[in-house]
Amino acid sequence: MPHYTHHIFVCENVRDQSDPRGSCGAKGSEEIRKKMKAELKQRGFKGKVRANQAGCLDQCEHGPVVVVYPEAVWYGKVQTDDVHEIIESHIIEGKPVERLRF
Numbered sequence: 443m444p445h446y447t448h449h450i451f452v453c454e455n456v457r458d459q460s461d462p463r464g465s466c467g468a469k470g471s472e473e474i475r476k477k478m479k480a481e482l483k484q485r486g487f488k489g490k491v492r493a494n495q496a497g498c499l500d501q502c503e504h505g506p507v508v509v510v511y512p513e514a515v516w517y518g519k520v521q522t523d524d525v526h527e528i529i530e531s532h533i534i535e536g537k538p539v540e541r542l543r544f
């Protein structure tokens with residue numbers, strides 16, 4: 443059983459476009475998780491940091507939502523361009539990306 447240093451959850455819930463709550467999946471969260479997995483693998487974090495798909499985390503208005511454990515840091519309005527900074531700053535340097543927190 444691998445020991446993970448971090449576990450990253452990316453909400454990929456998809457709602458109908460007509461739903462006023464919106465959804466992370468409709469705002470491109472699948473691409474965020476894919477980019478995260480690819481960069482983690484490329485940087486040698488396979489088996490150490492895991493990025494998983496999550497269902498609705500009940501913070502839809504902040505979507506796309508990403509949560510990083512064990513710190514339980516919540517990030518909102520995450521874009522694919524933010525993935526590198528989350529990995530570099532939070533995962534590697536241990537400094538959460540303050541501008542994305544909510």
Ligand code: FES
Nearest residue numbers: 453466499501502
């Ligand atoms: S749809 Fe992502 S938090 Fe609800």
